[in-house]
Amino acid sequence: MAMKRLGRTQDPTILVLTSLTGGPKHGYSLIQDIEAMSGIVLGPGTLYGVLARLEAEGLVEALPADDRRRPYRITAHGAAVLRERLETISTVARIGLKRLGVAGL
């Protein structure tokens, strides 16, 4: 239950940007990739709320639509922002695991 609660606090922005580092994807591919990557199932409402914000901030860009499925790709600025966020998370994770006494750290 506690794990589930923590899982819900995952930032969908990070999930979407991370998914797009694997290459351009359209909406439903993003949902599937994020589920495979993190076990979190994003709904279209959440996904497109995030995509609209990321597009407005210039972190992702839309590619020409294929049928009614428009692929998105991460921009250089988006990649830089993601790298910075992941490094912070990574540092926090490393320190947390060390303090928890996880072997190998």
Next chain:
Amino acid sequence: MNGNGGIDAVLGLYPPWWRERYGDEVRTVSSDAVAGGQTLMRVIIGLLAGAIRLRVTGTGTPKQFQPWASRTRACIVVATIPALVALPLFFLTLKVGLQDHLPLTLSAPVNSDGHIAYDAIQIMALAGLIMMAMTIRGYLVLVGVTPESGGIEHLTRRTALVIVGCALLVVVEVTAGVVPIFALVTVGVVVWGSVTAARAIRRRGAAGRALRHLLPVPGLLGGLAVLGWISSIAVGPDRFLDSHGVDVPLDGHVALAHSLVVASATALGLAWIATFAMLALLRQPARLRLGELQSGRRFGVGASLLLWVMAAAEVVAGVALGRQQSLRLPAYRVVSASWGHVWIAGGTALIVAATVSTLGAIAAARSWRVTAQLVT
């Protein structure tokens, strides 16, 4: 409603720029998500939450005047709609909560709590009257029926005059305790608002057939309501309270007066409904100017403040009346024994309405600041 209908209905809640940009994609992805195992209900709830989030935060709205002007207008609607919903509830509360709605007199024995409750009801009524006029005017601004700045100034002056007139009449009513005057003022404000709306629409010259037929209806019905009310006062009985506090009619035609009051109230209600039907027909998108948005924003703030005044007055009246009953003091004659539930329900509805209105007004203020920056 099938799945696509439900999704389309929820997508209708998103701003136009968003629907234009993402609407088709979201429809496709939603169908894929449902086919892939997500429940339709979950998809719809997610989209609904997304629409609310987007409306509240405005995230991703293009930095252009028109989308932000539309957003400001939507926020102003959120700030003023609760007033439209709360007003009929308020009058219903007043009617159900009052035992002898015509005539209300101060001839009954009244203790201090009764006076407090009576004054609170007057404050609430005054706030309701001002708000009624303001919401009609605010809506006119929002639908763009007063596009000329000169017209706005003229109408604003007239609004101020009517509000001052209403305030003076209510002061007379509080002093003299003659509630039929209050009723007439209420009718007067509705008639004024309706006639102003009809004239503004006619001046705009864009009235369709349905609208043209509807234009004279509110004023006509309001006029009939005034006539009915005055007639009911003329034919109604005089009353006095005997030593046991029993209301004794002296003479006059009770049944006829009662029928006239009911007919007037019905006409007034229909006038109110016709006014909003008329305004709803006008709901085509209008290209709003910054000044009109600013006026609308002020109306939203005013409606929000007045709703808080009404909610506070209703709570004060409820507490005062509760004290009066619990102390088994001679009850203020005009208040029915079943006031408790009515006042609690009315107070709660007003507090909810005031909260929603305030949130709308705050969002409108923020959105207007961005809109003002984009005008240059």
